[in-house]
Amino acid sequence: MENIGKTFPGVKALDDxxxxxxxxxxxxxVGENGAGKSTLMNxxxxxxxxxxxxxxxxxxxKEFSSLIEAQNSxxxxxxxxxxxxxxxxxxENLFLGKEPLTPFRTIKFRELFKKTQEVLKSLxxxxxxxxxxxxxxxxxxxMVEIAxxxxxxxxxxxxxxxxxSLTDEEINVLYKLICRMRxxxxxxxxxxxxxxxxxxxxxxISVLRNGACVGSKSTKEIDHDGLVRMMAGRDVEERxxxxxxxxxxxxLELDSIHGQGKVEDVSxxxxxxxxxxxxxxxxxxxxxxxxxxxxxxxxREGRLTLDGKPFKPTxxxxxxxxxxxxxxxxxxxxxxxxxxxxxxNVSLTRMEKDKSLYNEANHRISIDRVSEKLGIxxxxxxxxxxxxxxxxxxxxxxxxxxxxxxxxxxxNEPTRGIDVGTKTEIYKLLYDLNKQGxxxxxxxxxxxxxxxxxxxxxxxxxxxxxGEFSRKEANKEVVLQAMTGKKEMxxxxx
Amino acid sequence: xxxxxxxxxxxxxxxxxxxxxxxxxxxxxGMITPRLLQPGHLIELARQSVPLGIxxxxxxxxxxxxxxxxxxxxxxxMTNILAADxxxxxxxxxxxxxxxxxxxxxxxxxxxxxxxxxxxxxxxxMTFAMSSIVRGGDLLYSxxxxxxxxxxxxxxxxxxxxxxVPVSVIIFIILAILVxxxxxxxxxxxxxxxxxxxxxxxxxxGVPVERRIVFIYAFSATMAVLSGLIFSGYIGVGSFEVGGExxxxxxxxxxxxxxxxxxxxxxIAGAIPGAFIITLINSILRSLGIAVTGQHIMQGVIIIVMxxxxxxxxxxxxxxxxxxxx
Numbered sequence: 001m002e003n004i005g006k007t008f009p010g011v012k013a014l015d016d017x018x019x020x021x022x023x024x025x026x027x028x029x030v031g032e033n034g035a036g037k038s039t040l041m042n043x044x045x046x047x048x049x050x051x052x053x054x055x056x057x058x059x060x061x062k063e064f065s066s067l068i069e070a071q072n073s074x075x076x077x078x079x080x081x082x083x084x085x086x087x088x089x090x091x092e093n094l095f096l097g098k099e100p101l102t103p104f105r106t107i108k109f110r111e112l113f114k115k116t117q118e119v120l121k122s123l124x125x126x127x128x129x130x131x132x133x134x135x136x137x138x139x140x141x142x143m144v145e146i147a148x149x150x151x152x153x154x155x156x157x158x159x160x161x162x163x164x165s166l167t168d169e170e171i172n173v174l175y176k177l178i179c180r181m182r183x184x185x186x187x188x189x190x191x192x193x194x195x196x197x198x199x200x201x202x203x204x205i206s207v208l209r210n211g212a213c214v215g216s217k218s219t220k221e222i223d224h225d226g227l228v229r230m231m232a233g234r235d236v237e238e239r240x241x242x243x244x245x246x247x248x249x250x251x252l253e254l255d256s257i258h259g260q261g262k263v264e265d266v267s268x269x270x271x272x273x274x275x276x277x278x279x280x281x282x283x284x285x286x287x288x289x290x291x292x293x294x295x296x297x298x299x300r301e302g303r304l305t306l307d308g309k310p311f312k313p314t315x316x317x318x319x320x321x322x323x324x325x326x327x328x329x330x331x332x333x334x335x336x337x338x339x340x341x342x343x344x345n346v347s348l349t350r351m352e353k354d355k356s357l358y359n360e361a362n363h364r365i366s367i368d369r370v371s372e373k374l375g376i377x378x379x380x381x382x383x384x385x386x387x388x389x390x391x392x393x394x395x396x397x398x399x400x401x402x403x404x405x406x407x408x409x410x411x412n413e414p415t416r417g418i419d420v421g422t423k424t425e426i427y428k429l430l431y432d433l434n435k436q437g438x439x440x441x442x443x444x445x446x447x448x449x450x451x452x453x454x455x456x457x458x459x460x461x462x463x464x465x466x467g468e469f470s471r472k473e474a475n476k477e478v479v480l481q482a483m484t485g486k487k488e489m490x491x492x493x494x
Numbered sequence: 495x496x497x498x499x500x501x502x503x504x505x506x507x508x509x510x511x512x513x514x515x516x517x518x519x520x521x522x523x524g525m526i527t528p529r530l531l532q533p534g535h536l537i538e539l540a541r542q543s544v545p546l547g548i549x550x551x552x553x554x555x556x557x558x559x560x561x562x563x564x565x566x567x568x569x570x571x572m573t574n575i576l577a578a579d580x581x582x583x584x585x586x587x588x589x590x591x592x593x594x595x596x597x598x599x600x601x602x603x604x605x606x607x608x609x610x611x612x613x614x615x616x617x618x619x620m621t622f623a624m625s626s627i628v629r630g631g632d633l634l635y636s637x638x639x640x641x642x643x644x645x646x647x648x649x650x651x652x653x654x655x656x657x658x659v660p661v662s663v664i665i666f667i668i669l670a671i672l673v674x675x676x677x678x679x680x681x682x683x684x685x686x687x688x689x690x691x692x693x694x695x696x697x698x699x700g701v702p703v704e705r706r707i708v709f710i711y712a713f714s715a716t717m718a719v720l721s722g723l724i725f726s727g728y729i730g731v732g733s734f735e736v737g738g739e740x741x742x743x744x745x746x747x748x749x750x751x752x753x754x755x756x757x758x759x760x761x762i763a764g765a766i767p768g769a770f771i772i773t774l775i776n777s778i779l780r781s782l783g784i785a786v787t788g789q790h791i792m793q794g795v796i797i798i799v800m801x802x803x804x805x806x807x808x809x810x811x812x813x814x815x816x817x818x819x820x
Contacts, residue, residue: 336692
């Protein structure tokens, strides 16, 4: 790709970007949120047309006006949000739009089945071709997407954050797969925020910053700190531990709460100015616990106390009104109104809380201040949230709650899909809220993050508490052990 | 610069398109029969569009919230039949009956909204069923032969004039100002747009979504009742010709022409020019002696043209602006 340029209204997304990819190589593409990685890949795949620049495949100039055209030239794009249709079977998903047809234009299901089975077997996947895609785990869905790329003999495979929802074991399987594809002479573009993966998976790394390519280096020539510096254009304090703080009185207390799904008999205390981390595997009930406190699924049994008074969450509206705030793990579907402005997205909750007439001018003044403090990068408060990067979107939701005011903040995956620089900013914002007396409960799959920001950690296993650790006691091994169910109750500070 | 603003601000684009469309239709009509453009006739057109305009405001709110209200036509019919039969020409009965009908409307719409919010039944199915129930109730009540007539007071609201201005137009202007204010400034109205754009996110942002759905359908039904009252005052008797399915479809058409989408994108105000355009076309075609079939065809064409204009594929599209040096 040569001199690619693309401008969106108000934003220059790509400026004279050039990258090269050779057969039999894994190219890591890194950069902060909003650096232009996704836009560049959308250009390569014909989803977005560039304003300037050229694309060459095997030395031949190409112009893609749609995803299909790019696919026909041997480019496969595995997007961060997977594109499988849950209601269709694996085989139907694989051949969607390219089904082998009989002379009567009906689908040759037998051939579909056979070919799907072959490709799944070659990947070492134990999935029935007739299984509905919706029944597969995220990891298996990811593998099916890769199978799709192999099936149509893609020469170039683009993977955008493929591991954001995979377990370590699944990542290993993916790694072997990538190695095999590399040996077969395919070119792979690998996008990830996870530095360990970038270093262990790739041969070469290209770095984007603010829509420009700031350099390509062989993976061996660069170290972690150097790469982070290249991405951010400055030194980044990546490990940003929370200072020991004096926590206040108990703010929120759960007394043997039985909630939605598996959540059973959970008792925890949250103090003013404290960050309580909740560790747990996927399906351990960690999201359900937060959503129980927020009133999405009112508790079946048990008592809650907020600020010394009994508190019974019956709906998010009521929880919000009492001063509980929730930042969901799925920003787009549970958090944002993508077609609306930042102003509309942020002002909504405050409007509901105030129960008075909506006064746009007042909201604007106050949101302007919050937005500046959070460092939301956008042309203005009237810009649509759809045009913002992941980090900025997360800040918009945080701004919403700061604008509305809160006593307790529940955060589910505070930094999923967010780059190193912005992560640090988010941690800092959480610490600031702490200082103002807000109690924060954080759920995170990233153990390093949990250990770094929490004053105290409790673990959930199968919906029940399986451990509690003070900052001093907590380390990767013991927390992980508790998360995976090896009961070793350590008496913590609470 | 102005073109640039119109391209980027969807609501502005919709309003400009609607204005141009009205001017275009009036221009064509004026060329065929100049007397259509006389002030007296334009006021008459405004009066004709009032009942549809009121219903379209309610329908737009429902559509913006991501639903649809197929029951408004039956509610208009019901209002007309009940109003005529219960008032029977007596002024002293008018206000109690009006209050009763408004309460009935809130009950009907509120029930639809409650069931939609609580059971997850799709709005299209719920309001269709409700429409059927109301229609059956009408037939049961009137025995198929509606009777009674409007009182002088109701006739004043529906057909009276203050100077040259019809009373119903004045009522509509006051009502429209209240509704627009409500949907811009008051949280129960303003949150409608958020429900339509992302229902789940609205819930997670602390909007009491279930109560709002009840409110929106009750609002739509109330508007249909008001519309039926104005109709009754103008026609003076109860009739199955008032309201009905065609009227309901016209309310949907008005909302859509007014730039309102099922995703909360749009502005409830668009319903007003939307209803005016529908009334205008039908009136012009009728005066040209073109039958209902022609009106349907024309209406369909206009819906397509307007919505294509809003989605920006033609008209103010990027490519054209680029060529023009924008």
